[in-house]
Amino acid sequence: MWWLPPVTMNWETLTHASYRPYGGIAAGKSTASAHFAALGARVVDHDVLARRAVEPGSAGLVDIVRVFGDRVIKDGSLDRAALAAIVFNDPTARERLNGIVHPSVFAMGRAADRQARADGVDVVVHDIPLLVESGQIADFDTVITVAAPVEVRVERLIASRGMTRQEAVARIGAQASDDARAAIADVVLDGAGSAESLRRQVEEWWAVHVP
Numbered sequence: 001m002w003w004l005p006p007v008t009m010n011w012e013t014l015t016h017a018s019y020r021p022y023g024g025i026a027a028g029k030s031t032a033s034a035h036f037a038a039l040g041a042r043v044v045d046h047d048v049l050a051r052r053a054v055e056p057g058s059a060g061l062v063d064i065v066r067v068f069g070d071r072v073i074k075d076g077s078l079d080r081a082a083l084a085a086i087v088f089n090d091p092t093a094r095e096r097l098n099g100i101v102h103p104s105v106f107a108m109g110r111a112a113d114r115q116a117r118a119d120g121v122d123v124v125v126h127d128i129p130l131l132v133e134s135g136q137i138a139d140f141d142t143v144i145t146v147a148a149p150v151e152v153r154v155e156r157l158i159a160s161r162g163m164t165r166q167e168a169v170a171r172i173g174a175q176a177s178d179d180a181r182a183a184i185a186d187v188v189l190d191g192a193g194s195a196e197s198l199r200r201q202v203e204e205w206w207a208v209h210v211p
């Protein structure tokens with residue numbers, strides 16, 4: 001089941017609304033975002049921006065090597081598995097990585113939003129894994145969180161991303177809880193069911209809130 005608390009928006013704000021689906025890893029954010037895109041929203045995927053921030057030749061990659069050393073480089077590119085093994089088992093290392101990557105991701109996110117406005121897009125959906133953690137809530141008109149129990153997410157990460165149970169649990173442990181997310185969300189979508197059920201929830205929400 002899902003619920004919809006009162007959303008205090010009028011048409012004027014809606015025509016320039018940014019919605020942010022937000023949820024823990026493998027809760028179904030990207031799946032929900034794909035449904036928003038099918039309805040006509042511009043989706044800005046912040047995982048994609050984070051990859052751009054550390055491409056070969058980027059200042060981000062230089063900073064990462066300065067902090068973590070050559071052990072996180074393979075064939076001139078970031079060895080993502082090597083870096084993941086470090087940062088999802090060490091909160092201090094993770095904070096240092098976030099300090100390098102997040103400022104440029106935030107800047108790119110804002111730029112993508114401005115570009116969408118310039119292109120005449122009315123609804124921009126920012127797909128961002130970290131919201132409670134990154135503290136950049138104020139930029140968004142509506143926060144939509146996709147929730148699913150930890151065990152469901154662990155099984156999805158094992159099945160779809162080839163993670164071990166330990167890796168999946170560590171990554172989930174690096175993120176805020178569903179309760180913390182729900183506390184700051186305007187809308188909570190249930191991501192524990194089928195992709196079809198999530199699509200229906202997105203469409204129902206859209207029909208009510210986007211004329």
Ligand SMILES: CC(C)(COP(=O)(O)OP(=O)(O)OC[C@H]1O[C@@H](n2cnc3c(N)ncnc32)[C@H](O)[C@@H]1O)[C@@H](O)C(=O)NCCC(=O)NCCS
Pocket residue numbers: 024025026046047050079080081083084087094097098101102105128129130171174175
């Ligand atoms: C550590 C890295 C190299 C691991 O790469 P990998 O290909 O395994 O994962 P990917 O980037 O596809 O992220 C998958 C998911 O992991 C989770 N995750 C990623 N980074 C973080 C983080 N710093 N803290 C908590 N969860 C995270 C998110 O749910 C994300 O959707 C990479 O995640 C990274 O550079 N993270 C720092 C940037 C970041 O915070 N990205 C998240 C959104 S801006």
Ligand SMILES: Nc1ncnc2c1ncn2[C@@H]1O[C@H](COP(=O)(O)OP(=O)(O)OP(=O)(O)O)[C@@H](O)[C@H]1O
Pocket residue numbers: 023024025026027028029030031032047129156157160161191192193194195196198
């Ligand atoms: N309702 C669902 N039922 C079954 N599998 C699902 C469902 N939703 C998502 N999945 C699967 O779980 C995995 C993670 O889903 P998705 O990419 O939407 O999660 P996410 O919240 O965006 O994760 P991330 O934080 O990594 O971006 C994918 O392989 C997807 O196919």
